[in-house]
Amino acid sequence: MTSRPSPVSRRRLLAGGAVAGLGAVAAAVVTTDRETPVQAAGPDTGTATVPFYGARQAGVAQDPPAHAAFVAFTLAGGTDKRAVARMMRLLTDDAARLTQGEPALGDTDATLAVLPARLTVTFGFGPGLYAVAGQRSPVAELPAFAIDRLDKRWSGGDLLLQICADDPLTVTHTQRMLIKDARPFAAVRWVQQGFRRSPGVQSPEHTQRNVLGQLDGTANPRGPAIDPAVWNADGSTQLVVRRIRAEIEKWDLLSVTDKENAVGRRMATGAPLSGTDEHDEPDFTALDDAGLPKIPDFSHVTRAHVTDPAMKILRRPYNYDGVPNALGHPDAGLIFAAFQRDIARQFVPIQQRLADKDLLNEWITPIGSAVFAVPPGCREGGWIGEQVLA
Amino acid sequence: MRNPSIRRRTLSVTVLAGVLATLGLAGCGGDSSSGATPAPGPSTVAATLTVKDPWVKAATAGTMTAAFGVLVNDTGADITITSAESPASPMELHEMTMKDGKMVMQPKQGGFVIKARSTHELNPGGDHLMLMKPAAAIEAGDEVSFTLKLADGSTVPFTAIAKPFAGAGESYDPGMAMPGSAPASAMPMGSTAP
Numbered sequence: 001m002t003s004r005p006s007p008v009s010r011r012r013l014l015a016g017g018a019v020a021g022l023g024a025v026a027a028a029v030v031t032t033d034r035e036t037p038v039q040a041a042g043p044d045t046g047t048a049t050v051p052f053y054g055a056r057q058a059g060v061a062q063d064p065p066a067h068a069a070f071v072a073f074t075l076a077g078g079t080d081k082r083a084v085a086r087m088m089r090l091l092t093d094d095a096a097r098l099t100q101g102e103p104a105l106g107d108t109d110a111t112l113a114v115l116p117a118r119l120t121v122t123f124g125f126g127p128g129l130y131a132v133a134g135q136r137s138p139v140a141e142l143p144a145f146a147i148d149r150l151d152k153r154w155s156g157g158d159l160l161l162q163i164c165a166d167d168p169l170t171v172t173h174t175q176r177m178l179i180k181d182a183r184p185f186a187a188v189r190w191v192q193q194g195f196r197r198s199p200g201v202q203s204p205e206h207t208q209r210n211v212l213g214q215l216d217g218t219a220n221p222r223g224p225a226i227d228p229a230v231w232n233a234d235g236s237t238q239l240v241v242r243r244i245r246a247e248i249e250k251w252d253l254l255s256v257t258d259k260e261n262a263v264g265r266r267m268a269t270g271a272p273l274s275g276t277d278e279h280d281e282p283d284f285t286a287l288d289d290a291g292l293p294k295i296p297d298f299s300h301v302t303r304a305h306v307t308d309p310a311m312k313i314l315r316r317p318y319n320y321d322g323v324p325n326a327l328g329h330p331d332a333g334l335i336f337a338a339f340q341r342d343i344a345r346q347f348v349p350i351q352q353r354l355a356d357k358d359l360l361n362e363w364i365t366p367i368g369s370a371v372f373a374v375p376p377g378c379r380e381g382g383w384i385g386e387q388v389l390a
Numbered sequence: 391m392r393n394p395s396i397r398r399r400t401l402s403v404t405v406l407a408g409v410l411a412t413l414g415l416a417g418c419g420g421d422s423s424s425g426a427t428p429a430p431g432p433s434t435v436a437a438t439l440t441v442k443d444p445w446v447k448a449a450t451a452g453t454m455t456a457a458f459g460v461l462v463n464d465t466g467a468d469i470t471i472t473s474a475e476s477p478a479s480p481m482e483l484h485e486m487t488m489k490d491g492k493m494v495m496q497p498k499q500g501g502f503v504i505k506a507r508s509t510h511e512l513n514p515g516g517d518h519l520m521l522m523k524p525a526a527a528i529e530a531g532d533e534v535s536f537t538l539k540l541a542d543g544s545t546v547p548f549t550a551i552a553k554p555f556a557g558a559g560e561s562y563d564p565g566m567a568m569p570g571s572a573p574a575s576a577m578p579m580g581s582t583a584p
């Protein structure tokens with residue numbers, strides 16, 4: 001693309017708040033993929049759909065919609081393998097209809113189903129479901145990490161529904177419908193509701209910020225790079241969901257420089273401390289004037305860095321923000337959701353390195369943790385989990 | 391369409407059936423949302439009645455329950471359903487009616503008539519296919535087979551998935567229309583049939 005970006009698109013880009021500083025502005029002007037003007041959210045936002053049927057489940061490789069509910073269930077004592085199969089037929093049918101903007105069968109509020117807003121429903125199976133099915137679980141609970149302060153209230157689960165859409169009312173209705181149909185088989189174990197930027201606020205290729213102001217997801221695989229990191233040959237993947245409380249009161253005490261040393265990236269641009277652009281590859285050998293590494297070896301980016309494309313993870317996080325306490329201290333943080341082919345091979349080593357030494361641990365606390373196998377998608381007429389439960 | 395809980399797909403089917411049938415294009419009953427895969431609609435030239443989106447309310451053994459869905463008549467003639475059968479339970483065709491100031495259900499005299507090129511919704515609070523006394527529990531996620539018998543002697547088989555459903559708790563009034571039936575004592579659907 002040789003034409004100059006229009007002033008309007010550049011202004012909108014800047015208004016998006018993703019870039020600051022002269023260097024970043026220059027990059028925004030010359031880098032083609034940053035010139036996409038932000039589209040105003042219009043009526044199409046409500047009617048947009050993501051196909052439900054396919055070899056792989058939806059809600060993984062797509063850009064994350066603005067709102068999500070992660071709903072975990074505990075199977076009831078009397079729910080055997082055949083009952084789980086009946087439940088999955090029902091829930092698959094609900095998801096197939098609702099994601100296409102059609103009411104579920106027996107939908108008591110059918111008018112709430114007509115604006116899917118890129119709704120996806122992604123099913124995950126915990127170790128307990130495989131035990132009921134009499135099969136070896138592809139996933140195992142994570143090892144205990146020294147940084148964890150896990151609360152049962154946010155941990156574990158036999159079945160997970162990841163419900164995502166660009167509209168919170170759509171998520172609410174879908175959550176209600178699916179919970180109703182799961183109730184004969186399972187109890188709600190926990191629900192975590194989260195959000196990202198609203199549609200139209202930033203163009204989708206921008207890395208979004210978390211509640212600590214950090215650009216979160218810069219190193220994510222994108223496009224074709226997602227495949228080797230995320231998808232197994234049978235169309236399955238694996239999901240880690242961790243609730244990470246942000247210690248914002250403590251974070252507030254830091255200077256920007258302190259924050260940048262903890263993260264290893266510039267707060268404004270997301271650029272590694274060794275570079276100038278968000279997507280510059282971090283150079284851990286680069287030294288500053290004092291002869292020290294420009295990116296401290298205790299920084300988050302140093303500890304989390306992965307170069308092998310097959311060992312990366314796909315982060316799909318959502319922010320949460322509950323009710324502040326009487327002192328005004330927030331209850332906020334991150335619903336860390338990451339997809340990978342194999343949790344044990346890909347996620348656990350990264351998390352272990354972070355737990356062993358990551359300065360950012362001073363300002364974040366994992367308070368919930370769960371693992372799920374995400375079975376392949378299904379064809380029309382089929383149902384999610386038929387390979388495991390049929 | 392008298393019920394607010396109209397399915398979008400039903401709506402498009404109805405519109406298409408009216409507008410496009412004459413063009414020979416009926417049947418592409420997809421919704422119009424962007425990027426949506428067209429939803430499967432009734433077959434292009436429905437020779438007879440089709441049953442769309444069927445479901446049945448899950449129930450314990452011996453408990454009255456009901457099946458619902460959308461009856462679609464793509465033909466140029468009215469179709470009358472005279473009865474319904476299921477291996478799961480004895481069946482009746484029911485309608486809802488006002489009696490002594492409250493809505494009760496009762497057998498539908500003359501069956502359900504589905505007008506030419508129109509749809510007829512069976513839903514909680516309206517016309518429905520009544521399972522009078524299921525021999526065994528109908529559990530959520532079960533698939534239950536049914537057969538509709540039409541006035542011309544033909545039959546329409548279909549399968550409905552069982553859903554947990556808290557509503558559809560209508561009172562049953564067998565009424566005077568049923569020779570030899572019990573006196574008209576209102577009985578809520580979901581209680582054990584006599």
